[in-house]
Amino acid sequence: MSKLEAAIDAIVKVFEEYAGTDDNKKSLSNAELKELINKELSNPDFQSKIDKEDIDEALENIDKNHDGQVNFREFSQCVALLAKGCFKKKYGKDKGKDKDKGKDKDKGKDKGHR
Amino acid sequence: MSKLEAAIDAIVKVFEEYAGTDDNKKSLSNAELKELINKELSNPDFQSKIDKEDIDEALENIDKNHDGQVNFREFSQCVALLAKGCFKKKYGKDKGKDKDKGKDKDKGKDKGHR
Numbered sequence: 001m002s003k004l005e006a007a008i009d010a011i012v013k014v015f016e017e018y019a020g021t022d023d024n025k026k027s028l029s030n031a032e033l034k035e036l037i038n039k040e041l042s043n044p045d046f047q048s049k050i051d052k053e054d055i056d057e058a059l060e061n062i063d064k065n066h067d068g069q070v071n072f073r074e075f076s077q078c079v080a081l082l083a084k085g086c087f088k089k090k091y092g093k094d095k096g097k098d099k100d101k102g103k104d105k106d107k108g109k110d111k112g113h114r
Numbered sequence: 115m116s117k118l119e120a121a122i123d124a125i126v127k128v129f130e131e132y133a134g135t136d137d138n139k140k141s142l143s144n145a146e147l148k149e150l151i152n153k154e155l156s157n158p159d160f161q162s163k164i165d166k167e168d169i170d171e172a173l174e175n176i177d178k179n180h181d182g183q184v185n186f187r188e189f190s191q192c193v194a195l196l197a198k199g200c201f202k203k204k205y206g207k208d209k210g211k212d213k214d215k216g217k218d219k220d221k222g223k224d225k226g227h228r
Binding site for chain 1: 115116117118119120121122123124125126127128129139140150153154155156157159160163186187190191193194195196197198200201204205
């Protein structure tokens with residue numbers, strides 16, 4: 001498999017490994033999530049590639065529907081946020097994101113400038 | 115690095131590799147995206163782990179702000195969707211997702227059942 005395919009495969013495998021310890025194989029309990037974070041997101045080399053605030057933001061918002069469990073959709077979104085944090089540390093904030101927000105918000109106002 | 119950290123690192127590296135061929139290193143042009151898809155998402159072994167409709171859905175919606183470029187946020191969201199497609203193929207649809215949709219929609223209606 002390619003680098004990207006192997007990375008996607010690994011994301012699924014890591015989730016399975018930690019979600020599989022109790023009888024609900026399709027979601028991470030709080031205890032399983034804590035174990036995953038301690039074991040999978042603690043390497044100093046990795047932590048040097050991302051700001052702590054971005055790790056915290058990704059993990060704080062992981063349980064989007066607040067049901068006390070983390071399903072695979074929520075987990076994969078968290079992984080995307082962590083990757084974005086690494087990219088931001090290297091290349092700076094993605095101006096595109098602010099531009100999108102600005103564009104929707106001021107759709108009417110700045111028509112003249114386009 | 116752990117399996118998860120290495121996967122996150124790989125997602126950034128793959129994006130850099132293909133976004134770096136023109137002077138805009140922070141986003142993928144259409145040509146760069148096509149090259150990435152052909153080279154990074156064509157392995158038969160990987161394609162057997164995900165339904166074609168889920169690959170198509172992830173790639174069709176990749177340019178969320180329709181600016182003809184794919185920034186890293188859009189790319190990482192696409193990777194999350196592809197991972198979700200692989201998980202769905204293995205474990206079936208994530209009922210949680212429909213339940214969330216249902217929950218918001220019928221907030222008032224089904225109060226009695228909870």
